[in-house]
Amino acid sequence: MSATYTVAVRALCEFTAKTGDLDLRFTPSPTAQEGIAGHTVVTSRRDDDYEREIALAGDHGALHVRGRADGYDPRANRLEEIKTFRGDLARMPANHRALHWAQVKVYGHLLCQARGLACVRLALVYFDIASQKETVLVEEHDAPALRAVFERQCDAFLAWAEQELAHRAARDAGLKALRFPHPSFRPGQRELAEAMYKASSRACALLAQAPTGIGKSIGSLFPLLKAGAEHGLDKIFFLAAKTSGRQMALDAVATIRAAAPLLPLRTLELTAKSKACEFPDNACHGDACPLARGFYDRLPQARALALQQPMLDRAGVRAAALAHDVCPYYLGSELARWADVIVGDYNYYFDVSALLHSLTVMNDWKVAALVDEAHNMVSRARKMYSAELAHGSLRALRKTAPAAMRKALDRVHRQWLALEKDQGDTDYQGYAELPEKFMHALGTATSEIGDYMAENPAWFDADVLDFYFQGLHFARLAESFGSHSLFDITIERRGSKPDSTLCLRNIVPAPFLQPRFAQARSVALFSATLSPWNYYADTLGMPANTAWVDVDSPFVADQLAVHVAGHISTRYQHRERSLAPIATLMAEQHAREPGNYLAFFSSFDYMEKAADLFEREHPGVPVWRQSRRMDEGARAAFLERFTVASHGIGFAVLGGAFGEGIDLPGARLIGAFIATLGLPQLNPVNEQIRQRMEATFGAGYDYTYLYPGLQKVVQAAGRVIRTVTDRGTVYLIDDRFGRPEIQALLPAWWRVKPRPAALAAGVAHHKSVDR
Numbered sequence: 001m002s003a004t005y006t007v008a009v010r011a012l013c014e015f016t017a018k019t020g021d022l023d024l025r026f027t028p029s030p031t032a033q034e035g036i037a038g039h040t041v042v043t044s045r046r047d048d049d050y051e052r053e054i055a056l057a058g059d060h061g062a063l064h065v066r067g068r069a070d071g072y073d074p075r076a077n078r079l080e081e082i083k084t085f086r087g088d089l090a091r092m093p094a095n096h097r098a099l100h101w102a103q104v105k106v107y108g109h110l111l112c113q114a115r116g117l118a119c120v121r122l123a124l125v126y127f128d129i130a131s132q133k134e135t136v137l138v139e140e141h142d143a144p145a146l147r148a149v150f151e152r153q154c155d156a157f158l159a160w161a162e163q164e165l166a167h168r169a170a171r172d173a174g175l176k177a178l179r180f181p182h183p184s185f186r187p188g189q190r191e192l193a194e195a196m197y198k199a200s201s202r203a204c205a206l207l208a209q210a211p212t213g214i215g216k217s218i219g220s221l222f223p224l225l226k227a228g229a230e231h232g233l234d235k236i237f238f239l240a241a242k243t244s245g246r247q248m249a250l251d252a253v254a255t256i257r258a259a260a261p262l263l264p265l266r267t268l269e270l271t272a273k274s275k276a277c278e279f280p281d282n283a284c285h286g287d288a289c290p291l292a293r294g295f296y297d298r299l300p301q302a303r304a305l306a307l308q309q310p311m312l313d314r315a316g317v318r319a320a321a322l323a324h325d326v327c328p329y330y331l332g333s334e335l336a337r338w339a340d341v342i343v344g345d346y347n348y349y350f351d352v353s354a355l356l357h358s359l360t361v362m363n364d365w366k367v368a369a370l371v372d373e374a375h376n377m378v379s380r381a382r383k384m385y386s387a388e389l390a391h392g393s394l395r396a397l398r399k400t401a402p403a404a405m406r407k408a409l410d411r412v413h414r415q416w417l418a419l420e421k422d423q424g425d426t427d428y429q430g431y432a433e434l435p436e437k438f439m440h441a442l443g444t445a446t447s448e449i450g451d452y453m454a455e456n457p458a459w460f461d462a463d464v465l466d467f468y469f470q471g472l473h474f475a476r477l478a479e480s481f482g483s484h485s486l487f488d489i490t491i492e493r494r495g496s497k498p499d500s501t502l503c504l505r506n507i508v509p510a511p512f513l514q515p516r517f518a519q520a521r522s523v524a525l526f527s528a529t530l531s532p533w534n535y536y537a538d539t540l541g542m543p544a545n546t547a548w549v550d551v552d553s554p555f556v557a558d559q560l561a562v563h564v565a566g567h568i569s570t571r572y573q574h575r576e577r578s579l580a581p582i583a584t585l586m587a588e589q590h591a592r593e594p595g596n597y598l599a600f601f602s603s604f605d606y607m608e609k610a611a612d613l614f615e616r617e618h619p620g621v622p623v624w625r626q627s628r629r630m631d632e633g634a635r636a637a638f639l640e641r642f643t644v645a646s647h648g649i650g651f652a653v654l655g656g657a658f659g660e661g662i663d664l665p666g667a668r669l670i671g672a673f674i675a676t677l678g679l680p681q682l683n684p685v686n687e688q689i690r691q692r693m694e695a696t697f698g699a700g701y702d703y704t705y706l707y708p709g710l711q712k713v714v715q716a717a718g719r720v721i722r723t724v725t726d727r728g729t730v731y732l733i734d735d736r737f738g739r740p741e742i743q744a745l746l747p748a749w750w751r752v753k754p755r756p757a758a759l760a761a762g763v764a765h766h767k768s769v770d771r
Helices: 008-016 032-044 094-115 145-176 189-204 217-231 241-259 297-305 314-323 328-335 356-364 374-384 391-400 403-421 436-455 464-480 508-520 532-540 572-592 606-619 630-640 684-698 701-716
Strands: 005-008 051-060 063-075 080-086 119-128 134-142 206-209 235-240 265-267 342-347 367-371 388-389 428-431 485-491 499-506 520-529 547-550 560-564 595-602 624-625 648-653 671-674 727-734 752-754
Touching: 005 008, 005 356, 008 063, 008 094, 008 134, 008 356, 032 063, 032 080, 032 119, 032 428, 051 094, 051 547, 063 094, 063 145, 080 094, 080 547, 094 119, 094 134, 094 145, 134 547, 145 217, 145 356, 189 217, 189 520, 189 547, 206 532, 217 235, 217 367, 217 520, 235 241, 235 356, 241 265, 241 342, 265 314, 265 328, 265 595, 297 314, 314 328, 328 671, 342 428, 356 648, 374 499, 374 508, 374 520, 374 701, 374 727, 388 391, 388 464, 391 403, 391 464, 391 499, 391 671, 403 436, 403 485, 428 684, 436 464, 464 499, 485 684, 508 532, 532 572, 532 701, 560 572, 572 606, 572 671, 595 606, 606 648, 671 701, 684 701, 701 727
Parallel strands: 005 063, 080 119, 206 520, 206 547, 235 342, 235 367, 265 342, 367 520, 560 727, 560 752, 595 648, 595 671, 624 648, 671 727
Antiparallel strands: 051 063, 063 080, 119 134, 388 499, 428 485, 485 499
16 A cells, blocks of 8 residues: 555554543543643753653554654653643543553654664653642653554554545545536536635635525535545535534535435534433443443444444434444544544634644644634634623532532632622623632632542532533633733622622634634635625634635525615614504505515514514414524424415514524515614623724724624525525615615615605604614
8 A cells, every 4th residue: 555644643542542431530631721831830840951842753554653742851761741630640540541651652662763762761740730749650661662562553553544545545536526416506606616616726715705595505515525635635624603504514415425426425413412412411431321331442333333324414423323332422523533524513613622623733634614604703703712600600609519619619709709899889890901819719719629520530510510611711711811802790780689790701703713714724704794804804813815705696686675664763762663663564565465574673672562563453464473592393383384375474583593594485485674783782791892893993883783783684684585586575674774884785786775655655754863
């Protein structure tokens, strides 16, 4: 076999040397920052000639093995592998220790080979984060013995490597011969596909505004698959904001494979642990969960079975896992190493501890990332890099937590009370700096909770665990606190005791996302609403060489009648007066063209008042409403009301479940009423964001209110026209929609008209004010 398979030392050893149970009892392990700090402490204690981060590599047959050893002391001829931990080291599972020895022995062989050493001392250095003490385990090995270990590891992996090389060769040959799965491209689809391929060719990022209905999923996946062989891509990540987006990606792969049934393409859907777990009330270790017991012993068989299936969606992964009694969630994580196309949520690549990003870095993969419905990225990324703590949760925890934790929790409580006292009668306050004493108390508390859990592995308390992880996340984000984020306190004064929430609130995700964009060969963000492009480029931190394409719409102005109801103001102070003219407008349009409509409002309160009035004044028109916290069944029932034979109006909230991501083609939906500009609420938090956006980009109002609001408006209006044969009507209900600067931000193919004359008679005009 002439081809070479490159594998990282860690990946090799995890494949060949991991045995026994899946056991998370010795974890939560130190955070990444604590681990880095621990390594720094250990290596700073060494002599001046101590070598750090030594790049090593070697070959065995078709395998090229590479990695970085933590440190080498040439005087003592000692190679060190440093592992940080917390708690009682004696409780470390034996399979963890065996894996560590396997890694340092492979590094030992590579060092002996590189430097012609006859022998070397190998050391596992376990560094306790809490006590800052080292426990050093040392073994001395000669070069021939280490070579034998290395060759055994490689031999155990070679059969798999040969299979993977054969799969890669067949996959790339199939991709080179791949043809578009339809007789022709849809209008706009070819333009999108060409932009995707060119971005991969140039190894740059892409922002693509492409209208709904052109087939964006296939139009983005197909060119990247073609690029896979030509540009040496290891993986394609299709990242979506919602379940519907992931399903569309899986459907696109299925369509491509149906046209090329011999193409050996492995597609994996990653599913959240909360949805994949078979025993959600059990802890993740062999004594509590039968699917964790012997996980690594049965993993090879489950992995082999799973990879016989080209489509590993949630059901496929679950079936393969349960056939061999292993955990579906952790099997899915393992399969990510071997899949060609991976479909999942944004967080799998962009979050703080993202699985796909970690694997990409560790294995030095060459990847392309497709980000669907990318207008959601700003809000989603902000949430990823924000953290909250609620004082009420801490108060309850202090009463039930083990006695060993209470002093530390009491210190956090006292510092929290001091923050509330300093705030006085103000319900909201933003701060330029983090409260040092509180952060110190929080760090001490999370360390002591971690130590207690490590020393008492059988103990479990969901509330303590929740606070622990929230505290770790808060502290981790605090380490990178800067101008991209805010620290604020919000107090709710209900009852005798105020309840406050502390928030590290990310405003500009760019500093966190830039390394993720840089790690990928190409990243393409696409959506029907990515205008203006500079808003997304600035806030997300797109690379300087990012390309921009605005795909021509396949729709024409005659398909969609867009009317501005400029006689109505939906500003907060005018909402009561707006209800009657809105009801009249909707009733007259429904009478003129009976059918199904959606009516969008800025809040549930506004929506309910409008629906109540409409039902009273027009009882002959069927009405159904979105409710707060609808589950999947309720959402499905709402959408089922839109049939080709029905008529009526569904009332919904703009930016909610029905404002995007739903498909009601043809007569199922013939119009929409949008009674708001969608501007975010005017409140202290948003005003803090506006000030930060103004200071950073010089466009505070636009970046905080206008652009996010109109993006939701255009998304909601986009529910009406789904295909080139659809016809429909949209009413933009607010006088501000008549302004040229607002209309300039609406889709170019729309032809915006004033309201029909018949609807204008007898309706009072409200004086315009901006807010």
